[in-house]
Amino acid sequence: xxxxxxxxxxxxxxxxxxxxxxxxxxxxxxxxxxxxxxxxxxxxxxxxxxxxxxxxxxxxxxxxxxxxxxxxxxxxxxxxxxxxxxxxxxxxxxxxxxxxxxxxxxxxxxxxxxxxxxxxxxxxxxxxxxxxxxxxxxxxxxxxxxxxxxxxxxxxxxxxxxxxxxxxxxxxxxxxxxxxxxxxxxxxxxxxxxxxxxxxxxxxxxxxxxxxxxxxxxxxxxxxxxxxxxxxxxxxxxxxxxxxxxxxxxxxxxxxxxxxxxxxxxxxxxxxxxxxxxxxxxxxxxxxxxxxxxxxxxxxxxxxxxxxxxxxxxxxxxxxxxxxxxxxxxxxxxxxxxxxxxxxxxxxxxxxxxxxxxxxxxxxxxxxxxxxxxxxxxxxxxxxxxxxxxxxxxxxxxxxxxxxxxxxxxxxxxxxxxxxxxxxxx
Amino acid sequence: xxxxxxxxxxxxxxxxxxxxxxxxxxxxxxxxxxxxxxxxxxxxxxxxxxxxxxxxxxxxxxxxxxxxxxxxxxxxxxxxxxxxxxxxxxxxxxxxxxxxxxxxxxxxxxxxxxxxxxxxxxxxxxxxxxxxxxxxxxxxxxxxxxxxxxxxxxxxxxxxxxxxxxxxxxxxxxxxxxxxxxxxxxxxxxxxxxxxxxxxxxxxxxxxxxxxxxxxxxxxxxxxxxxxxxxxxxxxxxxxxxxxxxxxxxxxxxxxxxxxxxxxxxxxxxxxxxxxxxxxxxxxxxxxxxxxxxxxxxxxxxxxxxxxxxxxxxxxxxxxxxxxxxxxxxxxxxxxxxxxxxxxxxxxxxxxxxxxxxxxxxxxxxxxxxxxxxxxxxxxxxxxxxxxxxxxxxxxxxxxxxxxxxxxxxxxxxxxxxxxxxxxxxx
Numbered sequence: 058x059x060x061x062x063x064x065x066x067x068x069x070x071x072x073x074x075x076x077x078x079x080x081x082x083x084x085x086x087x088x089x090x091x092x093x094x095x096x097x098x099x100x101x102x103x104x105x106x107x108x109x110x111x112x113x114x115x116x117x118x119x120x121x122x123x124x125x126x127x128x129x130x131x132x133x134x135x136x137x138x139x140x141x142x143x144x145x146x147x148x149x150x151x152x153x154x155x156x157x158x159x160x161x162x163x164x165x166x167x168x169x170x171x172x173x174x175x176x177x178x179x180x181x182x183x184x185x186x187x188x189x190x191x192x193x194x195x196x197x198x199x200x201x202x203x204x205x206x207x208x209x210x211x212x213x214x215x216x217x218x219x220x221x222x223x224x225x226x227x228x229x230x231x232x233x234x235x236x237x238x239x240x241x242x243x244x245x246x247x248x249x250x251x252x253x254x255x256x257x258x259x260x261x262x263x264x265x266x267x268x269x270x271x272x273x274x275x276x277x278x279x280x281x282x283x284x285x286x287x288x289x290x291x292x293x294x295x296x297x298x299x300x301x302x303x304x305x306x307x308x309x310x311x312x313x314x315x316x317x318x319x320x321x322x323x324x325x326x327x328x329x330x331x332x333x334x335x336x337x338x339x340x341x342x343x344x345x346x347x348x349x350x351x352x353x354x355x356x357x358x359x360x361x362x363x364x365x366x367x368x369x370x371x372x373x374x375x376x377x378x379x380x381x382x383x384x385x386x387x388x389x390x391x392x393x394x395x396x397x398x399x400x401x402x403x404x405x406x407x408x409x410x411x412x413x414x415x416x417x418x419x420x421x422x423x424x425x426x427x428x429x430x431x432x433x434x435x436x437x438x439x440x441x442x443x444x445x446x447x448x449x450x451x452x453x454x455x456x457x458x459x460x461x462x463x464x465x466x467x468x469x470x471x472x473x474x475x476x477x478x479x480x481x482x483x
Numbered sequence: 484x485x486x487x488x489x490x491x492x493x494x495x496x497x498x499x500x501x502x503x504x505x506x507x508x509x510x511x512x513x514x515x516x517x518x519x520x521x522x523x524x525x526x527x528x529x530x531x532x533x534x535x536x537x538x539x540x541x542x543x544x545x546x547x548x549x550x551x552x553x554x555x556x557x558x559x560x561x562x563x564x565x566x567x568x569x570x571x572x573x574x575x576x577x578x579x580x581x582x583x584x585x586x587x588x589x590x591x592x593x594x595x596x597x598x599x600x601x602x603x604x605x606x607x608x609x610x611x612x613x614x615x616x617x618x619x620x621x622x623x624x625x626x627x628x629x630x631x632x633x634x635x636x637x638x639x640x641x642x643x644x645x646x647x648x649x650x651x652x653x654x655x656x657x658x659x660x661x662x663x664x665x666x667x668x669x670x671x672x673x674x675x676x677x678x679x680x681x682x683x684x685x686x687x688x689x690x691x692x693x694x695x696x697x698x699x700x701x702x703x704x705x706x707x708x709x710x711x712x713x714x715x716x717x718x719x720x721x722x723x724x725x726x727x728x729x730x731x732x733x734x735x736x737x738x739x740x741x742x743x744x745x746x747x748x749x750x751x752x753x754x755x756x757x758x759x760x761x762x763x764x765x766x767x768x769x770x771x772x773x774x775x776x777x778x779x780x781x782x783x784x785x786x787x788x789x790x791x792x793x794x795x796x797x798x799x800x801x802x803x804x805x806x807x808x809x810x811x812x813x814x815x816x817x818x819x820x821x822x823x824x825x826x827x828x829x830x831x832x833x834x835x836x837x838x839x840x841x842x843x844x845x846x847x848x849x850x851x852x853x854x855x856x857x858x859x860x861x862x863x864x865x866x867x868x869x870x871x872x873x874x875x876x877x878x879x880x881x882x883x884x885x886x887x888x889x890x891x892x893x894x895x896x897x898x899x900x901x902x903x904x905x906x907x908x909x910x
């Protein structure tokens with residue numbers, strides 16, 4: 058795959074419909090299938106504290122019945138044709154993903170449009186869904202990774218919307234009424250800020266015609282714009298929280314800080330550095346220390362989320378409770394090394410090659426390309442981003458990584474959340 | 484699959500499957516060994532999986548750490564899987580970098596070091612992996628059901644092995660397991676992607692033909708006697724949620740009845756997705772979803788059939804609604820099964836299931852990694868033809884076949900029924 062065969066301005070079609078919907082296309086006519094994915098500007102960021110989970114609840118309820126068809130009829134249309142469509146809530150947006158045989162593009166876009174525009178939130182379906190959500194939350198409460206992550210968010214994002222779980226808490230899910238779903242949908246669902254990415258075996262004109270036919274006349278004059286995120290108060294010291302869950306054989310640790318947003322100039326530098334720290338090969342330096350040399354955990358790594366706002370820069374491991382402190386110490390040692398000395402030129406060259414070399418692999422499938430196109434739009438990267446990407450990566454230096462890491466990672470200002478079965482209170 | 488598929492066996496017994504696919508500049512290589520957890524005896528359970536871990540611990544040519552980094556450096560990704568019947572390793576790389584993967588797999592077929600310190604370090608890693616799984620109620624339930632369903636056959640134990648064996652196995656046990664089963668005449672190499680067949684074949688011959696065939700022992704065969712009655716197990720643990728697992732003895736993959744059961748599964752719990760990479764289809768219009776979830780007896784239901792050498796299990800997993808019991812779900816499930824036992828399903832319902840299977844097949848066939856996976860996977864329990872004729876054999880299933888499988892396979896006497904009971908609901 059040469060630079061010019063990577064997605065770029067020559068073969069990505071970007072159209073903005075008069076109602077504001079942005080359509081991104083890259084036909085792949087050798088494909089038998091088509092992927093439709095995207096997002097709307099209606100996420101958890103808009104929900105009040107006492108209704109946490111409202112955006113997600115609303116999104117999941119959309120396919121439970123419309124003014125035209127009931128739940129079974131909607132899914133019968135999809136499943137009878139081997140198609141699949143799902144809509145779910147996120148922090149800043151409602152996301153959707155579907156795939157079908159290429160001949161069924163209209164089925165997919167038509168069902169998406171119908172469920173986004175004409176849901177009726179049948180009472181019995183809303184209650185059924187509520188019970189399913191409550192069961193999911195009961196399962197979440199037993200999941201050491203999830204519980205540690207929730208605790209981490211509460212520590213790092215105190216006073217910030219990112220502290221809140223998108224799927225809410227049992228008490229907030231119980232408090233959400235059907236009228237809340239209707240009101241949230243009426244107010245927040247609309248074409249402004251909606252992006253739809255379509256990749257597969259359907260031509261450009263045919264695809265644009267389908268999107269325009271089903272979604273081109275959608276309007277919501279009262280749709281609010283995304284609120285600005287409040288500033289995040291930095292941690293003033295290292296803070297820890299231990300959550301006890303009886304009966305678990307392994308504990309999870311989630312530690313770290315808030316990292317750079319995806320649009321920040323720091324992001325790509327931090328991301329490449331993080332690859333060295335906790336991803337490359339068998340989980341980078343963290344994996345080498347915790348798993349390979351010490352044999353303390355099956356999984357130990359670090360990750361950087363990016364996103365619209367300051368997503369987390371995480372150091373995570375699943376470990377026997379009696380080894381938890383050892384693992385935290387080893388991860389802290391690796392963070393200390395990462396912020397005190399530059400990565401080696403060999404490490405940097407390895408990760409640069411990894412980042413550049415894996416790009417074609419991530420773009421092999423229709424879903425890979427469709428997701429890549431969404432990222433271009435969501436983070437204003439420019440249609441030529443993937444063609445510029447190798448040069449952007451090659452330009453990063455060890456000194457930049459060190460300087461960037463020092464701006465975010467501080468050993469005396471970490472959040473450390475653990476969940477598992479512990480003999481002593483944390 | 485098309486005419487550019489090449490299938491041959493080298494002089495040392497290595498089976499080679501090559502499928503050119505020029506849609507993307509990528510090549511995916513998979514090597515499959517005919518060894519899995521079913522080849523382990525008590526005391527050595529988990530050996531196949533542990534050996535898989537040790538294959539990443541270095542050879543003289545690719546020392547510890549070099550191997551993973553080499554693949555990552557080229558932008559590739561790799562992984563390995565241990566199953567009941569087989570162990571496989573794959574690398575997907577940019578096409579011009581595939582020589583690395585070819586050299587790496589040929590090398591570690593014979594030259595993995597199994598350094599004693601690394602064996603020791605990996606022991607705690609695998610125990611940690613197992614303990615992580617034990618955190619999950621569904622793992623604990625599945626392990627109990629599996630062991631109850633097989634009293635004799637080595638499908639009895641979990642792939643990761645029993646904890647006691649993970650503590651006691653030694654380096655010599657693992658190295659012996661490796662040396663016994665890792666040889667070209669016990670392996671299948673399946674490669675798909677953007678290559679020219681004669682060129683890559685010449686390289687494969689160069690790398691693999693110097694490797695000698697080994698004295699591979701016959702597969703461990705301990706035939707499970709017919710099941711004479713329902714078996715029930717229960718597991719208690721933390722949480723609030725009741726899970727139900729219902730596992731019926733099922734035909735082996737190359738039994739014609741496997742395909743009838745596959746369609747029966749589609750009707751009951753939604754289409755089976757055997758792809759490693761590639762999308763599936765939801766199951767909200769399946770019979771059991773309607774009977775259990777729509778009736779609010781359960782919050783989810785899923786089913787699946789594994790393709791195995793010997794008869795294994797057809798399993799349905801149900802997350803019970805908080806206001807109901809496992810018994811309520813069992814009764815509703817049995818009522819649905821009875822309908823299929825009493826009357827064959829409508830032809831139109833089978834046609835629908837077939838279209839779903841065709842769609843899932845199309846989704847999977849677009850991934851080079853998935854195509855290479857499928858070719859070798861099919862050889863592990865049948866032959867490549869099993870894959871190439873998969874849709875035809877599904878299409879040949881009649882409503883009467885589905886009814887017969889419902890009558891013969893989905894009898895209570897043929898099942899093991901497991902319930903996970905949260906401590907909070909037990910007296």
